[in-house]
Amino acid sequence: MKKAPSQFVKFTKTKSNAAKKEEFKAEKRKYKKEREEYFEKKKAETRKLQGGTDGRSRMGKQAGDKPVPAPVINRPESAGTMPLNKYIAHAGICGRREAADIVKSGVVKVNKEVVTEPGHKVSPQDEVVVNGKKIFLAKNLVYILLNKPKDYITTTDDPQKRKTVLDLIKQATKERVYPVGRLDRNTSGVLLLTNDGELAQKLTHPSNEIKKIYAVTLDKPLDKKDFEQILKGVTLEDGLANVDVLAYADLKDKTQIGVEIHSGRNRIVRRIFESLGYDVKNLDRVTFAGLTKKNVERGKYRFLSEKEVRDLKHFRKGK
Incomplete structure (x- = not known):
């Protein structure tokens, strides 16, 4: 062979x-x-x-590498000030970048005054209200790895009442958690959910180049010419798209492709293949920031171990 x-x-x-x-x-x-x-x-x-x-x-x-018995990690309240968008993220509402957009939209009040500047400094003693609801800094940090199935959207709320990933973990914790990054509705695989805004920001910021590996199934074999073109880079409507590693996952079946990429652009893997005339029949994220879905059935979840949380917080760029 x-x-x-x-x-x-x-x-x-x-x-x-x-x-x-x-x-x-x-x-x-x-x-x-x-x-x-x-x-x-x-x-x-x-x-x-x-x-x-x-x-x-x-x-x-x-207990070494075994998961901690309790899925909650305590964090003391900060005695200092922090940017308003960071405060909202630490309250478990959303990630820091999304929090900045919320602040700019004018729905956030600090001590009864509307604030539209994400960098506005607040302290744990300030009263912060988002959309009419008072929020508090999260003291209990939760980290959940979900093996996302198809037909679930990666959001905390959907006006159309479609199934969301939070429906799959609603029995896991009373804390308000949210997805780190996104997987589109028809993509399955590793998804991290947490209320740790600082970690979420770190794992989604483009400068940190977090690695993801996808298993791709195409409607037809990927030929040599297109294989080489993808390695060189494919021009899409929002610029040049590059992959870090490309391989035939099964040398006997060239519709099965392995892709490693660090870009966080929307639907980037699907769009690369679609731009060359291929239909992506199945897309599964098998690795995200070193986390895998090993021993986690589709639609099921588990809590991260203390070791895994520590690794995520001390990762090196590009790992």
Whole structure:
């Protein structure tokens, strides 16, 4: 069987069991060290808050890579000020960029005065009202990974009463969470939902180049000419579209394509193939920011482990 080009080996090459085992051990050692440093830092912070004494408090040993028993991570209220759009995002209403649009629309009041500047400074003591409803900073942070099925839209509310991804997780938490980024109605796969506005902003900002991998099924085999054109870049109505990696996921079936991309432009993967005359029959996001839908059935969800949350918050650009 013909081998895939070396730059596509990530989609086709499998590692030996021994190599996988060694990688697992190395990763386990790495995160064990990180956990120890993390809890030592927490202990130091606690001693500092208690005037230099250890308060006789001890933190229990953590469970390594296993999910934390409770899906909520506590965050103390900030004593300082922050931009109004950041405050709204931390209240679990939406992401920071969407919050800026809400502020500009004139539906936000601070201490009974309408404010239209997203950068307006507010503190936890201020009264902030959005669309007539008072909001509060979220103290309990929730992180949910959903394996989104088709026919669900990625929004918190739909005037047309269509099914939304929040319908699938309504039993998961009482906290108000929202999707990080978007998957269109006919796209399935990994979707993160949270009320952590700061993390949501980090994962959706273009400058951070968050990687996503998609499994694409086309209506006909992708020929060599179009394959090479996609690697060079395809000009769409909103500019040049580039992919990071392109590969035949199955060398015997060239309708099955693997695509790695960091662009967050709307429907970018579908539009790349459609511009060359292909119909995308199925589009599934298998990886987002290092998160996969492994062991999560379609339409089901799970809470992120403490390790996964830590990885997301300390990711490096392009990872």
